[in-house]
Amino acid sequence: MSAGRFPTLCPLVTACALLVGSVATLADDRAGWPEEVLLGTASLGGTYQVYGDGLVTRLIDELGVEAVSQATGGPYHNMTLVHTGVADLGLVTLGPARELWDGEAEFAPGEEMRDVRALFPMYQTPFHVVTLAGSGVESIADLSGKRVGVGPMGGTCAAYWPQFLEALGVEDVHLQYAGANHLTDYLTSRLSDAFAFCAGLPIGAFERLERRREVHMFGLTEQQQATLLESFPVSPFEIPADVYASMDAPHASVAFWNFAIGHKDLPESFVYEVMKLVLDHPEAMEAIHPAAAETRAEHLDKNSVIWFHPGAVRYYEEQGLEVPTAMLPPEMRPDEEAEDAADVAADDASDETPSDTAD
Structure with a gap:
């Protein structure tokens, strides 16, 4: 091999060695993945x-x-x-x-x-409620005696909304358990009176609902928020007014x-x-x-x-x-x-x- 080829070959050998070393390191890093x-x-x-x-x-x-x-x-x-x-x-x-x-x-x-x-x-994850406009359900207190979707069994909303409503003195609520998309369909079909949910904002199901129908959204009063903060391991939260087109003012809430x-x-x-x-x-x-x-x-x-x-x-x-x-x-x-x-x-x-x- 001529001496003149070494300057070209050496960098190539070095690069190959580095490549092999990198692959080996990557394989080691992924061991057990x-x-x-x-x-x-x-x-x-x-x-x-x-x-x-x-x-x-x-x-x-x-x-x-x-x-x-x-x-x-x-x-x-x-x-x-x-x-x-x-x-x-x-x-x-x-x-x-x-x-x-x-x-x-x-x-x-x-x-x-x-x-x-x-x-x-x-x-x-803050908690808030959506209803159809004109339903007559405009606040937490109005949920008494109503059909209220609270999300799927095993979810945070389904576990805590019933406890929240009890703590707030809302009685005789007929709870409905299903996924978010199904519960919005219940509302539009008049099979539910309200959908009480909790999720990161904005909630896709809420957005899709307000594109299809006129809706009303609400959260908690200051007193209701204080009651839940005292009774549960939640933090205070304010849902900004610009999260949904249907909101014109912030809503008080609590969150995990x-x-x-x-x-x-x-x-x-x-x-x-x-x-x-x-x-x-x-x-x-x-x-x-x-x-x-x-x-x-x-x-x-x-x-x-x-x-x-x-x-x-x-x-x-x-x-x-x-x-x-x-x-x-x-x-x-x-x-x-x-x-x-x-x-x-x-x-x-x-x-x-x-x-x-x-x-």
Whole structure:
């Protein structure tokens, strides 16, 4: 080989070596990644469905993983699916998540679903109501004796609207359980008097309804808001007047924060890449749904329920954000605290009774 060919060959060999090294590193980084990722969302027509479908598309297009979104009953269902390993990822509101985390859910009493880990904050879910204009239902008090859709069984709205109405002294409500799209059809067919829902704003089903019919939307009075804030683990929220064309003034409401969750055994590298995908490019998530304006790393402090996944902790720490010790998974805590958490988990396991809640 002539000496004159070395200057050309050496860079080529170097580039090939770097390429091989990069491929090897990529393969190492993806070791243990799930072959297919299943993400639990909620009913069609709700914000979870739009947000989750968009996230799955980004996982496929930008991370190159096989991913599927699955319509579910919502947060209670998603916590169960992720805890049992049926789903890899899910979307939850922290109210239902706390019930299942602490073993206080009515359908699974005593079963603490702690094989779930928190990933990233999504947005807040406020509660509000839509009716057809001229229906005579114009406020929360008017719901007494009426047929009211509250979302699908197992969803946040279906779980909390009945409790809210009881706390506010609204009696004899005939509750209807179905997905968001179905409940808007109930309204237009006069099979319902009102649709009381909760989701990230704007709610697609509400928007479609107001394009088809004249509607009336309302939230809470200040006194009703104060009553719910005192009685439930919710935050005050104001629905802006410009969210829907049918609104001409802000509505008082209350809200839960939503977080994405994953199974505790998901590889750290996979979760870390999901965190980067979502939080490094907020504009891409906002293009999926406007509610993602709140999908920001600094809102990690809104989660005081579910331990964060190590891959999420790594991401937050690289952003200069501190995850509270109480929200670290046991394996990442100081030795003494980790031992205490392990003892609690062992005690819980010894007391655990079989459950038939998993799908």
